[in-house]
Amino acid sequence: MTQQQPLNSQSPFFHEERHASLQPFAGRLITICGAGTLGANVAETLARMGFTQLRVIDRDRIEMRNLSGQPYSRAEVGAPKARALSNLLYRAVQARVDPKVVELTAENVVGLLQGSALVVDAFDNVEGREAVSRAARDADLPCLHIGFSGDGVYGSGIWEPRYQVPREVPGDPCDYPLTRPLALMLSALAARAITDFFRLEQRHDFELTWNDIKVHYG
Template sequence: MTQQQPLNPQSPFFHEERHASLQPFSDRLITICGAGTLGANVAEALARMGFTQLRVIDKDRIEMRNLSGQPYSRAEVGAPKAHALANLLYRVVQARVDPKVVELTGENAAGLLKGSALVVDAFDNVQAREAVSRAAREADLACLHIGFSGDGLYGSGIWEPRYQVPREVPGDPCDYPLTRPLALMLSALTVRAITDFFHLEQRHDFELTWNDLRVHYG
């Protein structure tokens, strides 16, 4: 029987190591498409859990309106989201993030996703989602698509090949006042689905609405 290594209470990942070590797959490359409300929070959660190899693809720069739902600071307004996220996660836990400040299209998707053990699609537009879906299928890459509705009341995560690109609908969920709480819950479900994928080799779809959460104050 292999002797278990003693836990290091000074490790930033002490709790993860104590309950279920992620070390066997913590260095697998996860590519996150989108560094907005969902993508950035998922990347932060993964890094803090001990995943050390992340690639983030996003062409946008940080705006003031992003600060209410995304883990950026006022001082970073105007900076590329991918670079700011890479700097943040390295400072926090020395996660190695490969930032790609580029628009993902049907022409460059295959190259940008190449080498990924897992792709997480958190884009907010139909064209980019279509490009990710097509490239992942053609390269036989595991891919989880996450997103939420324009009214900020519904969110889901669907794995390839069950995913169907949604229709373009009006409304920006980031304008909804409860966007961040819903995004954090969706991020938590996403990270759980990712760990189940690596640890148990299972692909769980999920969905969440505010109506699912019934809290009674007495």
């Protein structure tokens, strides 16, 4: 009978190790497409849970309006989101984040996703989502797409190959009514789906209706 190793109370991942250790796959590369309200919060959650190898793809820079829903500081306004997130998570828990400050397109998507054990699509534009979806299917790469409705009361996570790229909607995709509580709950559901994928080899879709806090996971 194998004797269980004692828990290290000085570990930054003490609580995760106590519940269910992620150590066997903590070093697997997870690529997160988008470092906005969903992508950045998912990246932070995964890093603080113990995932140490992340790649973040985002072309945008931090704006003042991002501070209410994204884990950036006022001092970082103007900096590239991917690079700021990389610095933040290394300082926090020494997670190694490979920042890609570039626009993901159909031409460069294969190279940007190369080596990933899992892809998380948190883009806010149809072109980026479509490129990620097609590349993931072609490469048979595990991919979870997370997003929310235009009215900010519904969110979901859908795995390939069940995902369908949404239609383009008019207006600025950054002007969304997504509150921080909804974003954090969606990020938490995404993190659970990701850990279930690695630990249990299961791909759970999820839905969240914010008005009545109704959650479907399965």
